[in-house]
Amino acid sequence: MIRVVHLSKHNEQTRYGQAFSLQKAKAVRSLHQSIECYAATPLVALNSLAQRLGVAGLFVKDESFRFGLNAFKALGSSYCLASLLAGRLGLGEKFRFGDLVTPEARKALGEMTVITATDGNHGRGVAWTAKQLGCRSVVLMPKGSAAERLENIRLLGADAKITDLVYDDTVQLAARLARENGWILLQDTAWDGYEDIPLRIMQGYLTMALEAAEALNEPPTHVFLQAGVGSMAAALAAFFKQYYANKAPRIVIVEPDGANCFYETALAGDGAIHPYQGELKSIMAGLCCGVPSSIAWDILRACGDDFVSMPDSVAADGMRILGAPLPGDTRILSGESGASCFGLVADVLRKPELVEVKNRLGLGASSRILCISTEGPTDRENYRRVVWDGAYAG
Numbered sequence: 572m573i574r575v576v577h578l579s580k581h582n583e584q585t586r587y588g589q590a591f592s593l594q595k596a597k598a599v600r601s602l603h604q605s606i607e608c609y610a611a612t613p614l615v616a617l618n619s620l621a622q623r624l625g626v627a628g629l630f631v632k633d634e635s636f637r638f639g640l641n642a643f644k645a646l647g648s649s650y651c652l653a654s655l656l657a658g659r660l661g662l663g664e665k666f667r668f669g670d671l672v673t674p675e676a677r678k679a680l681g682e683m684t685v686i687t688a689t690d691g692n693h694g695r696g697v698a699w700t701a702k703q704l705g706c707r708s709v710v711l712m713p714k715g716s717a718a719e720r721l722e723n724i725r726l727l728g729a730d731a732k733i734t735d736l737v738y739d740d741t742v743q744l745a746a747r748l749a750r751e752n753g754w755i756l757l758q759d760t761a762w763d764g765y766e767d768i769p770l771r772i773m774q775g776y777l778t779m780a781l782e783a784a785e786a787l788n789e790p791p792t793h794v795f796l797q798a799g800v801g802s803m804a805a806a807l808a809a810f811f812k813q814y815y816a817n818k819a820p821r822i823v824i825v826e827p828d829g830a831n832c833f834y835e836t837a838l839a840g841d842g843a844i845h846p847y848q849g850e851l852k853s854i855m856a857g858l859c860c861g862v863p864s865s866i867a868w869d870i871l872r873a874c875g876d877d878f879v880s881m882p883d884s885v886a887a888d889g890m891r892i893l894g895a896p897l898p899g900d901t902r903i904l905s906g907e908s909g910a911s912c913f914g915l916v917a918d919v920l921r922k923p924e925l926v927e928v929k930n931r932l933g934l935g936a937s938s939r940i941l942c943i944s945t946e947g948p949t950d951r952e953n954y955r956r957v958v959w960d961g962a963y964a965g
Contacts, residue, residue, distance in 0.1 A: 635947030801867030889914020
């Protein structure tokens with residue numbers, strides 16, 4: 572069952588608006604462009620599928636190409652850690668990535684350790700960033716994490732392990748170890764007293780948003796964004812609402828039923844954060860978070876229009892459709908979290924029994940839809956189980 576909450580706006584404001592301006596996005600991208608392996612990821616126009624589904628345009632930003640890491644997350648950790656180190660070195664705002672790895676810079680900074688908790692992609696991005704900048708990294712993963720994701724993080728030199736804790740408790744363990752050892756906690760979720768680093772990580776995602784906006788010939792009418800703790804979704808929502816101004820798209824936030832903390836928070840309608848109650852469970856591992864980031868909710872209560880809770884089978888449909896495109900369309904290999912929003916769009920537009928959901932989201936012949944495939948197959952065993960064996964087809 573797909574459930575939708577529409578969040579009516581009553582002059583809500585967010586104090587973080589300027590942090591996601593076009594000017595800031597250009598500065599963030601400039602820093603990313605100074606990384607040797609930077610390249611804009613493709614924005615794929617699925618024209619044949621758009622025609623089949625009866626919409627004006629369907630676009631997917633394919634983040635599986637980002638920095639060779641198969642996911643978008645390193646955008647956040649690279650900008651965050653680089654800006655922190657630049658501040659310690661007293662560099663100006665227009666510093667380059669290479670300024671942080673000179674012998675003089677490394678000597679001035681000394682030995683540093685960063686720590687984070689992750690479902691996989693964020694930790695891989697942190698480990699990669701730490702390696703680039705000469706830092707030690709410690710990465711903690713919640714119980715049930717895929718062995719392949721753990722190994723990919725270890726291959727980047729991180730001291731990584733899977734705990735016996737759920738995601739949100741793993742985050743608190745990482746925070747405690749950071750305090751006890753004097754390490755830098757590089758976490759992509761915020762809470763009272765811990766906002767600066769999560770905000771910087773969110774700003775790192777602006778590069779992806781700016782690339783997409785510049786590649787689109789016309790403003791999208793709808794942008795579908797998947798939410799775990801909500802950092803990526805909020806950053807892009809804030810940017811697109813400002814960038815397109817009076818032509819701003821409808822922002823749809825997507826979560827699995829087994830970790831739908833933003834849906835529950837929006838449903839409550841009292842402005843307060845409502846954590847997910849129950850065991851976190853979904854094939855969309857990157858979205859299995861039970862507590863929204865405080866910054867993300869502040870932004871999404873102002874910028875988010877619809878909040879969707881959906882079963883795993885919808886994401887599985889997205890993986891299969893992207894992997895088997897219509898003639899003329901580009902094939903996209905997308906993981907469980909990456910294909911979540913696209914799966915929702917495809918199912919709502921092609922399944923007659925979901926016409927009510929289609930109407931509630933305002934989708935129709937004039938719709939121009941943007942989705943972000945946030946990851947490729949980061950757990951290849953599960954990818955084959957879904958795509959080859961038809962798992963989660965119900």
